[in-house]
Amino acid sequence: MPEYVPSPVEWVRNQVEEYESSGGTKGTTLRETGLPVIIVTNAGNKTGAIRKTPLMRVKDGANYVLVGSMGGAPKNPVWVYNLRANPDVEIRDATEVQNMRVREVSDAAERARLWELSVAAFPPYADYQQKTARTIPVFVAEPV
Numbered sequence: 001m002p003e004y005v006p007s008p009v010e011w012v013r014n015q016v017e018e019y020e021s022s023g024g025t026k027g028t029t030l031r032e033t034g035l036p037v038i039i040v041t042n043a044g045n046k047t048g049a050i051r052k053t054p055l056m057r058v059k060d061g062a063n064y065v066l067v068g069s070m071g072g073a074p075k076n077p078v079w080v081y082n083l084r085a086n087p088d089v090e091i092r093d094a095t096e097v098q099n100m101r102v103r104e105v106s107d108a109a110e111r112a113r114l115w116e117l118s119v120a121a122f123p124p125y126a127d128y129q130q131k132t133a134r135t136i137p138v139f140v141a142e143p144v
Contacts, residue, residue: 005049016052024095030056035122038064039092040141044078045085053079057093058114058121064091065114066102066139067122072131080137091141100141114138 006013011031018027019039030037036057044051058065068080083089087102105111115138119125129136 002043002048002050005044005047005051007051007053012054015054019054019092020052024092024097028094030054033122036094040066040079041090041092042079042082042088043086045082051079051082053077056118056122056125058118060114060117060140062143064093064100064141065118066141067118067125068137068139069125069128072128072136074132074134076134076137080139083139088144089141099144101144102139102141105138105140111138114140 006016015027015031015037016039019037028036037054038057039052040055041050041052043049055066058067066083068076070077083102084104089100089102091098091100105114115125118138125136
C-alpha cells in the first residue's frame with residue numbers, strides 16, 4: 001500500500017486532516033468562502049504516493065467536475081499531472097466516499113457546459129481563466 005504524503009501547503013494539509021478526522025462533518029467548506037469542497041485522493045504521477053487535495057464541489061448529476069485552476073497561476077497544479085497519469089481516484093463529499101475514474105474533457109461543447117457549471121458553483125474560476133494564458137484543465141470524475 002503506497003504511503004500518504006501530505007501536501008507541502010499548510011492550509012491544504014490542515015483542511016484534509018480536519019475533513020477526514022471528522023468523518024466528513026467538519027472542514028467541508030473552502031476557508032473564508034463558505035463554499036463546499038470535496039477531497040480528491042489519488043496517486044502521485046512520479047512517486048506513486050497517496051495525495052489528497054481539497055477541490056471545489058462541482059456536481060454534474062452523479063459526476064464531479066474537477067477544475068485545475070490553481071488561482072489562475074501560469075502552470076497547472078501538480079494534481080492535474082497525477083490525474084492524467086493515474087485516473088483512478090477516491091472522492092470524499094462530506095460523509096460520502098466513493099471510488100471514481102477521471103477523464104480530462106477535450107470536447108469543446110462538453111467543456112463549455114462543464115465550465116459554466118463550474119463558474120456557477122465557484123464564480124472566481126472566470127477571473128482565474130482571465131489571469132492565465134493556459135487553458136485551465138477540466139476533468140470529470142465518474143462512478144466506477
